[in-house]
Amino acid sequence: MVQPRILVLVAMASVGLAACGSSTPGTAANKPDKVQIAAEGPFTGDEASIGEGALRAIKLAVKDFNKAGGVHGTSVNLVVYDDNHNPQTAATQQAAGISDPTVLGIVGPMNSGVVLSTIQGLQGANPPLPFVTESASAVKVTDQGNTVAHRVNARDDQQGPADAKFMIDKQAKKVEVMDAHSDYSTALADIVAKYLADHAPTITVQRDTAQHGQTDFRTIVQRINAFKADWVFFADEGPEAAPFVQQLKSAGLTIGQNIQFLGTDGEDDATIITSSQGAFLNAYASNITPDPASVPSAADMITRYKAEYGADSISKAGPFYGSAYAAAQVLLQAIANSPVNNGKISRADVLSHLASDTFQTVLGPVKYNSKGDVTSVAIGLFQAKGTDMVSVKSITG
Amino acid sequence: MDYFLQNFPQQLVNGLETGSLYALIALGYTLVYGILEMLNFAHGDVYMVGGFLAAGVAGLFVHNGVTAIPAGLVVALMAIASMGGAGLLGVAIERVAYRPLRNSNRLAPLITAIGVSLFLESIVEVQVSPAPVLVPSNALVPQTVIRVGSVATPFMGLTLLVVSVALMFALDVFVFRTQFGTAMRATAQDREAATFMGIDVDRVIVVTFLAGSALAGMGGLLFGLTFATVNFFMGFLIGIKAFAAAVIGGIGNVRGAMVGGLFLGVLESMVGGFISTSFQDTFAFLALIVVLLIRPQGLFGQPLTDRA
Numbered sequence: 001m002v003q004p005r006i007l008v009l010v011a012m013a014s015v016g017l018a019a020c021g022s023s024t025p026g027t028a029a030n031k032p033d034k035v036q037i038a039a040e041g042p043f044t045g046d047e048a049s050i051g052e053g054a055l056r057a058i059k060l061a062v063k064d065f066n067k068a069g070g071v072h073g074t075s076v077n078l079v080v081y082d083d084n085h086n087p088q089t090a091a092t093q094q095a096a097g098i099s100d101p102t103v104l105g106i107v108g109p110m111n112s113g114v115v116l117s118t119i120q121g122l123q124g125a126n127p128p129l130p131f132v133t134e135s136a137s138a139v140k141v142t143d144q145g146n147t148v149a150h151r152v153n154a155r156d157d158q159q160g161p162a163d164a165k166f167m168i169d170k171q172a173k174k175v176e177v178m179d180a181h182s183d184y185s186t187a188l189a190d191i192v193a194k195y196l197a198d199h200a201p202t203i204t205v206q207r208d209t210a211q212h213g214q215t216d217f218r219t220i221v222q223r224i225n226a227f228k229a230d231w232v233f234f235a236d237e238g239p240e241a242a243p244f245v246q247q248l249k250s251a252g253l254t255i256g257q258n259i260q261f262l263g264t265d266g267e268d269d270a271t272i273i274t275s276s277q278g279a280f281l282n283a284y285a286s287n288i289t290p291d292p293a294s295v296p297s298a299a300d301m302i303t304r305y306k307a308e309y310g311a312d313s314i315s316k317a318g319p320f321y322g323s324a325y326a327a328a329q330v331l332l333q334a335i336a337n338s339p340v341n342n343g344k345i346s347r348a349d350v351l352s353h354l355a356s357d358t359f360q361t362v363l364g365p366v367k368y369n370s371k372g373d374v375t376s377v378a379i380g381l382f383q384a385k386g387t388d389m390v391s392v393k394s395i396t397g
Numbered sequence: 398m399d400y401f402l403q404n405f406p407q408q409l410v411n412g413l414e415t416g417s418l419y420a421l422i423a424l425g426y427t428l429v430y431g432i433l434e435m436l437n438f439a440h441g442d443v444y445m446v447g448g449f450l451a452a453g454v455a456g457l458f459v460h461n462g463v464t465a466i467p468a469g470l471v472v473a474l475m476a477i478a479s480m481g482g483a484g485l486l487g488v489a490i491e492r493v494a495y496r497p498l499r500n501s502n503r504l505a506p507l508i509t510a511i512g513v514s515l516f517l518e519s520i521v522e523v524q525v526s527p528a529p530v531l532v533p534s535n536a537l538v539p540q541t542v543i544r545v546g547s548v549a550t551p552f553m554g555l556t557l558l559v560v561s562v563a564l565m566f567a568l569d570v571f572v573f574r575t576q577f578g579t580a581m582r583a584t585a586q587d588r589e590a591a592t593f594m595g596i597d598v599d600r601v602i603v604v605t606f607l608a609g610s611a612l613a614g615m616g617g618l619l620f621g622l623t624f625a626t627v628n629f630f631m632g633f634l635i636g637i638k639a640f641a642a643a644v645i646g647g648i649g650n651v652r653g654a655m656v657g658g659l660f661l662g663v664l665e666s667m668v669g670g671f672i673s674t675s676f677q678d679t680f681a682f683l684a685l686i687v688v689l690l691i692r693p694q695g696l697f698g699q700p701l702t703d704r705a
Binding site (some may be wrong): 048 | 407408411412414415533534540542554620625630631634665673677678
């Protein structure tokens, strides 16, 4: 007599659950109607050399994800926001995503300055629009308490000490610390200068600021000459590096001979060797992500990237193609882990899963702390050799 | 004090070289203002187009750092392309964008000039290159460094200074020593009266735009050969600084623009060298404000017309 009652209760409970929709990850029978993510970065403009490779990697990640079944059978549509390294352009493009509830997240923006100028719009959206950046490293990106912010790369306060320590280990004596007057570069240069002052008081530091887009560095070069610097640290997103190192060379300061140069992520870009007519050779650059070629789990992705874009495509992929692929994986997995209700996935659920889940990426597992930062990250160090940026070592921060 | 004395000569040379470029571009602003009393804010972008034309010619004849024809000939072709192309562009802008507005209120051509400026930047960004373009200067000009005492400057730095100053003197002679220059000054003084005196005012205006824009084109070439790069945004800041230089010198005054450019370049170099590189631009525009407060008419004061 008891069994029929239990069966009735189970049947009623099942109907009730079905009426409420699934609260667990969707199934093929309950697949989302439409899923979109956006890729945002400077895909054209002065930083296209770092953006193009990242966009290709994101496209590849989406293609691979869809090939494996997408989100419970629904293919993910990728929309592209080319912000041109311009916060106003970024805000205009993001507005389209904010108003479309099927856009569940952004891979990017790539530049810290763009993130910091637009983050309030993403956080203030209803529901908030999450993003996973592959390259924005300013501390403020995740330190302002915005739940939408996530990144797969290291922060400035991880990269800066690693850079400073590298110069200390290389016996630097007089370090010219420069920034390019941007949210990203000024903060990073300040961290490096402070680390050197705190940990290597015998090293003398001279601090200078270039302007974004500056091409005439003769005044600064003369200051470097007068200071008799043996190292130059230039926190820069890339465009200023080529004319600067050429003017160093014109003033008799040849990198690798009578001066050493350490740049940052934007300068981990082999095109600078050509655009500086070779003056960049022997320069070092650190990167807030490891070189994918040095990570065994990224080998298959590199093979697919070459198959998709050509055998020589990696040399033109820029410094963030690996982290861009990983960031796309994080966002797509968070979406796939989110429940489907009446054919829809909510951004709020995606945010919740970004906060709680562990994601498997080509650069290793990603698990976020309460701010949206990865707890364990690797910083890559590269050197300009021949026509490439060659991986020197990887530091885990 | 020792630091200042040791570094002052070098920073002075740096400043004069930078300032000569400002002056070259400032001349275009001041010439047009002198004749038409309008601010041609597209002038900085004409300079940018000149730089791209030079880079384009270099790209045709230089491959992998090797020139297909003698380097001197390539540079000559670059000069013809940049000066000629920029000059014709200036004339075209005047004909299409400014002439129809010549008798409208003063705001209309000003806004049109800003529009032309944005148009030129956008078209180069979209159609030519959003990224900086290499000018293979290593293959085209000597990379030697000239040293005099404690002062050292690359060959192109000195060339920039010498060519700019030579062109400025040539323009000065043209404006103050030739019949056409007299016609220019007469037009600047009173356009209507100049017409009555038989001066072809339209022709004067066309030549003014041609000369000013050709100088800007030469500026673009010199910039490309000195810094080995051109980009679509390069005319923006230098255009504003050249405008500031023209105002400091006394807008409408040819010699004032030359002195204003050199003054601004040296000021920037001194501030960067001895105060702070962060405040170079701040001081440049502070100088503009101070000069305008003390001498609203600029350092040289008199417009082009009164120097006859």
